[in-house]
Amino acid sequence: MPDFFDAGRPHNGLTYEEYREKWRAQKDRSKADLDPEERKTLHYLNYNWERQTHVHEQYTPSDDLKDALTGIDEPQLWMVLTEPWCGDSAFLLPVIAEAAALRENITLRILLRDDNLDVMDQYLTDGSRSIPKLVAFSEAGDERFTWGPRPNDARTLFASLQEEYDDKMNAIEELIAHYEDGGWTTADSELADALRASRPAPSRR
Template sequence: MTTDTELKKEIAYNIRAALPKATSYEDYRKLVLALAESGDTTGDKTVSYINYTLLNNRRMKRWDKTLKITDEQMKGIKAFSGKVIWLVLTESWCGDAAHTIPAMNKIAELNPGIDLKILQRDEHPKLMDHFLTNGARSIPKLIMLDANSLEVKGEWGPRPAVAGKMVAHYKKEHGKLTAEFREELQNWYNKDKGQETFNELITLLALENVGNSANL
């Protein structure tokens, strides 16, 4: 049986092994754009994944231009005084990622203490398996790391809590997600305009900020 100490060492090893392969948000956007234009995708080369990648490129392009931070949210972002890496596991075909990663980037752009880095999930299964959601490799998964020690300080994902409850309730009632429900979920994201994602990630930063202050 793996001890807590051994598990922490294993996680640390997998993080250090994966980090050099992580890309910036700018490079990730270039990748998704190139995939969309060439009719390709990350992960399995299925027709549905290719179509999702094409759709997600349009979604991310829209959110990059239209996401708005409120004055109150800005205060929370600017109040963060630590230095962290937001390491995100995702794939170009992931619908939740197309709505939430642009929000992550918007926050990271506003505070130099946040370094957003992106990895493809299927290229890093060992790391992904340390951050499962109800036993599944659900994405996107944001892992917040201390920028110096690379210690795991928190995690977020694969979607805002409200959307997560919608998914859980529908699965309980129907067994699986249908095309109709996926459209309903996308409509929720469109109406929310990133606000739930912003608020939850700012809360994550606030918890880390309290920890940093306690150690002063």
């Protein structure tokens, strides 16, 4: 069991509803007293709000994912490390949240990455604090599976874009376009695969 789990930090994380309310309050604040960097962040918060709203409106969990979820026969806590300014998360966190909502024995909690860097540093991706990162725990604190920060096709695309462009922002813009064209939907099948892979192997007698 990780020390942070034993300390109850995931348990005390934000519910998805609390996370969205916090996000809403941040994005709706006045620009009047903000410095240029804060205005830039506000810009991302508003664009990402529209993106996550679109996913919620368009997404219905697949039968494949629903089937995979039925294999969870124990209470689980799904911890997601993320931030509302993250473009990837705007498209992918709604898929995680919709999946978690289908099972009463799944508790979803959100930890803001920048407030929990010591936790984030235990789940790096190629040495990077990339988000969103989902970690599923049993009640005892055993890790059942992890997923994120991007679906495989988006990860492969972004790697190739980084080689193509000197300016990282150009690569990010094309990645966002990929998501806007429906690239976020592959998170559904990958989450189903992760759930199946986490099932205990049948005992042999």
